Every structure is written in C-alpha cells, then in structure tokens.
Amino acid sequence: MSTTxxxxxxxxxxxxxxxxxxxxxxxxxxxQNFDITWGDNRAKILDGGxxxxxxxxxxxxxxxxxxxEYLFGRIDMQIKLVAGNSAGTVTAYYLSxxxxxxxEIDFEFLGNLSGDPYIVHTNVFSQGKGNRExxxxxxxxxxxxxxxxxxxxxxQRIMFLVDNIPIRVFNNLESIGVPFPKSQxxxxxxxxxxxxxxxxxxxxxxxxxxxAPFTASYRNFKASTVSTSTNSLQxxxxxxxxxxxxxxxxxxxxxxxxxxYNYCTDFKRFPEGLPSECxxxxxx
Numbered sequence: 001m002s003t004t005x006x007x008x009x010x011x012x013x014x015x016x017x018x019x020x021x022x023x024x025x026x027x028x029x030x031x032q033n034f035d036i037t038w039g040d041n042r043a044k045i046l047d048g049g050x051x052x053x054x055x056x057x058x059x060x061x062x063x064x065x066x067x068x069e070y071l072f073g074r075i076d077m078q079i080k081l082v083a084g085n086s087a088g089t090v091t092a093y094y095l096s097x098x099x100x101x102x103x104e105i106d107f108e109f110l111g112n113l114s115g116d117p118y119i120v121h122t123n124v125f126s127q128g129k130g131n132r133e134x135x136x137x138x139x140x141x142x143x144x145x146x147x148x149x150x151x152x153x154x155x156q157r158i159m160f161l162v163d164n165i166p167i168r169v170f171n172n173l174e175s176i177g178v179p180f181p182k183s184q185x186x187x188x189x190x191x192x193x194x195x196x197x198x199x200x201x202x203x204x205x206x207x208x209x210x211x212a213p214f215t216a217s218y219r220n221f222k223a224s225t226v227s228t229s230t231n232s233l234q235x236x237x238x239x240x241x242x243x244x245x246x247x248x249x250x251x252x253x254x255x256x257x258x259x260x261y262n263y264c265t266d267f268k269r270f271p272e273g274l275p276s277e278c279x280x281x282x283x284x
Contacts, residue, residue, distance in 0.1 A: 035065055038063050052217070078220040080142070080144075082143065082215060087199075105181065107151075192214065
C-alpha cells in the first residue's frame with residue numbers, strides 16, 4: 001500500500017471519528033423513541049418497533065410524538081404515503097414546541113386524486129408566527145416505496161431535504177428583524193387526518209370514505225443532535241452546516257421544476273409588501 005493511500009485512509013478514519021463524536025444518535029426503535037398519542041388502534045407499532053403505521057377512517061385519524069425534545073440537529077424519517085385516492089387527507093410530519101409563541105418546522109403531505117401528484121407543503125413558525133409556506137411536487141411517486149424526509153436545523157438555517165436533496169432553506173435573518181427558531185426545544189410529531197375542507201384543490205375535492213382506511217407507514221427514524229459533551233469548536237462545525245456547490249445546484253433544480261407555491265412571490269397575499277426575508281434570502 002502506498003504512503004498516499006495510507007494517509008488517505010487515516011484521514012478518512014479520523015474524519016469519521018470526529019463526526020461521530022459531534023453528535024448523539026437516536027435510531028430505529030419506535031417503542032423506545034415515540035408514543036402513540038391518539039387514534040386508538042389506528043396507530044400501530046410493528047416488527048419489534050421497526051415499523052409504525054398510521055391510519056384514517058371516517059371516525060378518526062391517528063398520530064404519534066417523540067419522547068424526547070430536540071434543540072438543533074438533523075431529523076430523518078422514511079415515510080411511505082397513503083396510496084391511491086388520497087384526496088382530502090393530510091400526512092403531517094413536523095417539529096414543534098408548545099404554547100402561543102411556539103416554534104414549528106413543517107412537512108405536510110397533501111393527498112390528491114389517483115394519478116395526480118402529492119403536494120409537499122412546508123412552513124416555518126417562529127414565536128407563534130408562520131405564513132411562510134412553500135409547496136412542491138415530487139419527482140417520484142411517494143406511495144410506491146419509502147423515501148427519506150429530513151430536517152436540518154442549526155443556529156444559522158433550517159434545511160428541508162427529500163432523499164438528501166435539499167428543497168428549501170430558511171436562513172436566520174434576525175439581523176433584519178426576522179424571528180428564527182433557536183431557543184425552544186421541539187418534539188417530533190406526525191399525524192394522518194381529515195383535512196378535506198382545504199387540502200385538495202382548496203377543499204373542492206372531498207375524501208372518498210369508500211377507500212378507507214387510509215394508511216401511511218414509517219421506518220428508519222434517526223436523530224443526530226449536538227452532544228452536550230462536545231467542545232465548542234466541534235459544536236460550531238456542526239452548527240455551521242450549509243449547502244455546498246452540489247446542494248445549491250440541486251435546490252435550484254427542485255425549485256425551478258417542482259415548486260408550485262412560494263409565499264415570497266405572492267404579491268396578492270402581501271399587498272403592502274413581501275415579508276422582509278424574501279428580499280434577502282435566495283433559498284427560502
């Protein structure tokens with residue numbers, strides 16, 4: 001083995017050691033990491049804690065939440081969405097604190113008629129204020145297989161990713177008076193519920209209850225958070241995670257081809273002027 005090859009392997013191993021020392025990992029088992037909070041037996045943990053399913057029928061939906069709270073880090077969940085005619089249903093997957101000035105980071109998956117694409121609805125709440133919606137179609141059928149939906153949250157930015165492809169970035173612009181979630185620990189929540197008063201074509205398409213029960217499935221949860229034992233330099237490296245050149249190219253591709261709504265271009269909604277962050281941030 002050449003000296004160059006040996007040095008490269010040592011460098012890679014050192015990098016891996018440094019990365020793993022940066023984070024505390026929670027992985028895998030739904031029994032250990034989550035509580036079913038509503039829906040009676042419509043929510044089920046299966047396969048020894050490796051799989052969780054939520055279902056919705058005409059009587060009720062269902063939901064779960066994490067046992068732990070998180071303040072910064074990366075949250076990954078693989079989800080397979082409701083198949084077939086899912087019009088009127090919403091599968092929500094989000095981080096949230098509690099109270100009237102809560103913070104929240106949202107993925108919501110808006111169902112549709114068979115053959116029509118899902119809408120991925122994203123939003124960011126800080127100090128109780130949201131109204132920062134962006135919506136996307138996906139470049140695949142999210143009902144055929146599991147796909148990974150991720151939230152990266154640090155003191156500088158929030159990133160939404162699908163199969164590790166960034167679709168949205170919300171930057172910390174407190175310097176111009178835009179509140180940013182940075183002080184309230186949040187739990188992970190997910191639910192499957194009836195939203196046919198607004199979810200599909202503004203509420204024009206209602207749920208077809210003859211297709212019930214509707215089911216969404218979850219697996220391979222992972223949370224990577226800054227460990228309290230890391231030194232300030234290591235924590236800073238994790239907190240400064242941002243998009244590289246590849247990530248910037250990918251988010252441009254997503255936003256050009258698959259974005260279907262952006263609050264930062266909705267002049268009718270904001271006749272007195274767009275929110276201030278819309279003038280300063282390229283990828284919102």
